[in-house]
Amino acid sequence: MALRAFSLVITSPISHHGKSFSTKYAYESSSRLSLRASASTNPKARFVARRRESITVQQLERPLIEYMRLPASQYSVLDAERIERVNDNTFRCYVYRIKFFSFEVCPVLLVRVEEQPDGCCIKLLSCKLEGSPIVAAQNDKFDALMVNRISCDSSSKNSLEQQLTSDTIIEVTIEIPFAFQLIPMETFESAGTQVLEQILRVMLPRFMAQLVKDYKAWASGDTSRQPLGTGEI
Numbered sequence: 001m002a003l004r005a006f007s008l009v010i011t012s013p014i015s016h017h018g019k020s021f022s023t024k025y026a027y028e029s030s031s032r033l034s035l036r037a038s039a040s041t042n043p044k045a046r047f048v049a050r051r052r053e054s055i056t057v058q059q060l061e062r063p064l065i066e067y068m069r070l071p072a073s074q075y076s077v078l079d080a081e082r083i084e085r086v087n088d089n090t091f092r093c094y095v096y097r098i099k100f101f102s103f104e105v106c107p108v109l110l111v112r113v114e115e116q117p118d119g120c121c122i123k124l125l126s127c128k129l130e131g132s133p134i135v136a137a138q139n140d141k142f143d144a145l146m147v148n149r150i151s152c153d154s155s156s157k158n159s160l161e162q163q164l165t166s167d168t169i170i171e172v173t174i175e176i177p178f179a180f181q182l183i184p185m186e187t188f189e190s191a192g193t194q195v196l197e198q199i200l201r202v203m204l205p206r207f208m209a210q211l212v213k214d215y216k217a218w219a220s221g222d223t224s225r226q227p228l229g230t231g232e233i
Contacts, residue, residue: 049196
């Protein structure tokens with residue numbers, strides 16, 4: 001089966017550069033209080049976006065469920081310019097540049113694929129932001145959570161048509177940079193959520209279409225698993 005450049009329900013938070021102020025770093029009450037006091041007092045914003053995308057697939061001689069059950073080692077990366085294979089079940093994904101207020105951000109995701117009976121689940125391992133110096137400075141100031149569950153209806157595997165579904169959720173918690181602290185929290189969170197929603201609204205339909213195209217190539221006997229995309233949105 002194929003992995004997309006940005007697929008994306010959620011597992012545990014990622015802690016960046018060891019900046020986690022949980023109790024495992026506090027050895028006694030006084031040091032715990034000290035750690036909490038030394039943690040950044042900047043307000044934090046939370047962005048959450050969810051999207052479910054389904055597409056009807058005309059089954060060919062080789063059933064869709066067999067395609068969905070391919071081991072991760074046989075996945076096509078779809079867009080070679082956007083995805084690098086790290087090992088059999090880990091991929092590095094370069095997301096398209098995102099406009100956020102006056103800044104451009106390019107997230108780089110490291111994701112792991114977990115095979116499941118009717119598809120797979122793709123979970124975020126880490127996320128790095130690329131862009132201007134103020135953007136790069138946020139890499140130790142946010143937590144990112146992302147999971148994409150891709151499945152087909154295995155109960156109707158003999159049907160001529162199958163529903164292929166991608167169920168995605170993204171959550172980002174970030175310290176609000178000083179330059180944005182005059183913006184009302186509601187406005188800042190709304191803008192961030194809209195950015196995530198736009199990513200899913202644009203990329204998921206494109207990914208699903210490529211997935212169907214890859215299934216048709218595989219079902220026709222093409223086992224090359226060559227990328228289908230060119231990096232264009």
